[in-house]
Amino acid sequence: MCRQILAQIQQPSLEAELDEVLLPDEPVLMRLGWRNVRSARMRIVRLDAQRAAQWAQWQRGTQDERDQAIAWLEELPATRTAEWPLDGWQDWRQHATEVAIEPLPAGKYLLLVQAAHAWGPQQATFVQEVQVSAIAWVKWRHPYQRDELYVLHRKHGYPLSDARLEVWSAKWQQRKWSRQQLEHTLNPDKYGAIAMPELDRRSKRYTFRFIRGADTLETTYSGLMWDQEWGRTATATRQALILLDRPIYRPGQLVHFKIIALERTPDNRPRILPDEEVQVTLQDANWQEVGTLHLRTNEYGSAAGFFVLPEGKLTGMWALHTDLGDSRQSFPVEAYKRPRFETSLEAPAAAFRLGDEVRLTGTARAYAGYPITGAQVVW
Known part of the structure; x- marks a missing residue:
């Protein structure tokens, strides 16, 4: 187990980030990340139709065939080459920097980056297909x-x-x-x-x-990412934005809400829906209907109302649901108590051992600012 962990720590890694399409005849920066690597070599090989077909065939093959493809790339004449010394190769940590690549003419290329001290198909290797085009x-x-x-x-x-x-x-x-x-x-x-x-x-x-x-x-x-949807019909979708007055409620409280009725046109533009009848339903944590309101939007497409949360129901995530686009807004209902005061203890001035008697000093103060007196302390 320890040997496996040590092997993972000492494993060299090398990665690069470069845009898939570059501008021709302009320099570009490439992000280079490494761990446990002293230096990195780069080769850029131009792909013609025959080389591109061979590379695509190897990529769909087995791991041995992909390793063979790396060796094949090393033998092809390179359009650009470079080597960069890398810092921090003895601290077992991940590092990153940006390196410059000389301008390339228009075409399709393969970028090969490998660890210089471990130049081989089984070592840290990064390959990316790059196009250079305006x-x-x-x-x-x-x-x-x-x-x-x-x-x-x-x-x-x-x-x-x-x-x-x-x-x-x-x-x-x-x-x-x-x-x-x-x-x-x-x-x-x-x-x-x-x-x-x-x-x-x-x-x-x-x-x-x-x-x-x-x-x-x-x-x-x-x-x-082409969508062939010829003859699409011009359909619009409806929805309701539901706004609440609080983020959390207690049983017995009022839930004030406001809705804005909208319709999205086929070109994804919103439009308000004035004088629209909307049904709003209050649902409990079990999705059971608790109450229903029938509202009509004003000239601005909005309407408002409230529900009284019943006591004795299961707490949890409740929701308001509308029949306009099946819109829904959830909110938590919990039997929480709002804190009215806070307590604080002063740090002891000396160190203590097991069995010592410790005396602590603290204060209790209301959020309004006045001290709490006559309160019972339990510990």
Whole structure:
């Protein structure tokens, strides 16, 4: 057991944090974290289509195949290399710093960071796929029409009307994915907007490639988080905000409340509901109905009322429930007593041993400021 704990303490670790997409021809900072490592080496390898396919195949394989991929990366010619000495490698603690990476041209790369004193596939290793591109995209969900993509410059934000989007798809056949095929080629308008066609999400896997000259940005369907909800109906949702006058109540007290009736439009904008009838129900800790009020909102969409908490009921989390959007607000009901005074004891001036007689001095004072007299002290 002790050997296992010692091995965990002495285990080297190395990690790095870098944006998945970087701007071309601009330096960038990378966060580097380590423990029990004297120095770290970095290799950045450019990925062409063949290397990217080989890397993806190894990533889906076994641990031995992934170790083989690390050795394969070490043999490829590197676009950038660096080595950094690291401090605090003998204190068994986690450390972190930021290191600079030289500018990279547009393309797709693999970042490999390893402990220099343990250069090998079984040692502390970090690998990340990085894209360098000036292309960026944003999605706008239209409430009534098809969603749109906007292709923009990653640094300056202006639309890239001269870019194009290639939609590649692979189909699940015979327990494996088929080779990707080009399904659509789409061009943005002068505002950089692209209206997406309908996609078969159930049986196909999609890859989106934004291309502008020699610059390419690639993302998967899951990375795009695209919702193909063509022909969405314009539906609105209703809800009630329930405000209470206290955070906690005692049995027998009044629960004053105020509700604000709202309706959210399909584009997620709130709108008040004046002259709306709302039913408010008081529920106990067992979700049993205790009382009901029927209210009507005023011109500002609000209404107010109160309930009397009955005594003799089970304490716990009670709730107010409305029939407007099934809104609900919980609150605790406890038989607590509000403190009226406080006591304090002075620290003893000397040390005592077992069996000694100890005399303590203290005070009892009401929160209003006056001292408490004639009170019985029990210890």
